[in-house]
Amino acid sequence: MSPCFAGSKRPLEMVLYDPAAASQQLANMRARQKEEAAANSSSAAAAASGAMVPHAGTILDVAPINTLPPLLRLPAAGREEPPCLRRHFLVALGLRADLPVHFIDDKYVTSTDLDSHQNRFRIPSNGVERHLRPLLNPQELYAASLLHDPCPVPRAKRPRLELQPGPPPEPQNNAAAEGQGEQLPPGKKIKKPKKKGKVHGGLRVKLVSLAAGAKELQMSRWESSRGTIVKGEGYLDFIRGCGFRERDAVEIWAFVQRRFHLFGADVCDDSLLHLLVVKKQEVPRCCYCPAPVPVHVPPPALPVP
Numbered sequence: 001m002s003p004c005f006a007g008s009k010r011p012l013e014m015v016l017y018d019p020a021a022a023s024q025q026l027a028n029m030r031a032r033q034k035e036e037a038a039a040n041s042s043s044a045a046a047a048a049s050g051a052m053v054p055h056a057g058t059i060l061d062v063a064p065i066n067t068l069p070p071l072l073r074l075p076a077a078g079r080e081e082p083p084c085l086r087r088h089f090l091v092a093l094g095l096r097a098d099l100p101v102h103f104i105d106d107k108y109v110t111s112t113d114l115d116s117h118q119n120r121f122r123i124p125s126n127g128v129e130r131h132l133r134p135l136l137n138p139q140e141l142y143a144a145s146l147l148h149d150p151c152p153v154p155r156a157k158r159p160r161l162e163l164q165p166g167p168p169p170e171p172q173n174n175a176a177a178e179g180q181g182e183q184l185p186p187g188k189k190i191k192k193p194k195k196k197g198k199v200h201g202g203l204r205v206k207l208v209s210l211a212a213g214a215k216e217l218q219m220s221r222w223e224s225s226r227g228t229i230v231k232g233e234g235y236l237d238f239i240r241g242c243g244f245r246e247r248d249a250v251e252i253w254a255f256v257q258r259r260f261h262l263f264g265a266d267v268c269d270d271s272l273l274h275l276l277v278v279k280k281q282e283v284p285r286c287c288y289c290p291a292p293v294p295v296h297v298p299p300p301a302l303p304v305p
Contacts, residue, residue: 084286120231144203210286212241
C-alpha cells in the first residue's frame with residue numbers, strides 16, 4: 001500500500017522523473033492551477049451556503065534531488081589558486097578540502113613588513129574594504145575594528161612657547177632627584193626607560209605561508225593611519241621563515257570555515273580567519289611538497305674522428 005500523510009485522502013505514489021516531459025508537466029500544472037483557482041472561488045460560495053465540497057489533492061512538481069546538477073566552485077576573482085593549498089594545506093590545517101578561498105589583493109613586501117621595530121604586516125586597504133570585510137560576521141568585524149569607519153582625528157596644535165630671560169638651569173648630576181640616591185659622575189646622563197607602545201587588541205587570525213606553515217596572530221585596524229595590520233608575538237620569526245625580501249610581489253588570500261549542522265550533528269566547526277600570503281614565482285612549492293629530484297643530464301658525446 002502506498003504511504004499517505006495525515007489529513008490527505010490520496011496516497012502518494014512514486015513517479016519517475018522524465019526530463020523530456022518537464023515542459024509539458026509545467027504547462028499542465030499551470031492549467032491545474034487555473035482550474036483550482038476557479039474551483040476555490042466556487043467552493044467558497046458553496047461553503048457560505050453550507051454545501052459539501054470534495055477535497056482536491058495537490059500535486060507537487062518537484063524533481064528528485066539526485067537529478068540536480070552539482071555545485072560548481074568558481075575561481076576567485078579570475079585568479080588561479082596556489083596548487084598546494086587544497087592538496088596539502090587545507091587538510092593539514094584541519095579544514096575542509098572544498099572550502100571557498102577568496103582572493104584579497106596584491107602587494108609588494110615593504111621594509112616596514114620586515115622591520116623588527118614595526119613588527120607587523122600591512123594588508124592593502126582596498127582589498128580589506130572590497131574583499132575581506134564581506135567574509136567576516138559582525139562580532140569578527142568589531143574585534144578587528146572594522147565594523148565602522150573610524151572618524152578622522154584632528155591633530156592638536158602645540159602651543160607656542162615664548163622664551164623669557166632667566167637664570168641658566170643648574171646641572172643635575174646627582175641621582176637623588178631621580179630617586180637613585182647616588183652621586184653620578186659629571187657628564188653622565190641618566191638612561192630613561194624605553195617608552196612602551198600602545199597595546200592594540202584585535203581579531204585572532206592565522207597567517208599562513210607555503211614555506212613557514214601557519215602562525216596565530218592578531219588583525220586590527222589602527223585609528224590613526226586607518227591601516228589594517230597583522231601583528232603579534234612571534235610575528236618576526238615567522239615572517240623570516242617565509243623567506244620574503246623587500247619588493248617581493250605577493251598575493252593575499254583568505255578563507256574561513258563556518259559551522260555546518262546536518263541531521264542533528266555538526267559536520268564541521270568554526271575556524272579562525274586564515275590569511276595566506278603567497279610569493280609570486282614560476283613554480284610555487286610548499287613545505288609539504290617533496291624536494292625535487294635532481295636530474296642528471298649526461299654531457300653530449302664528442303664526435304669520433
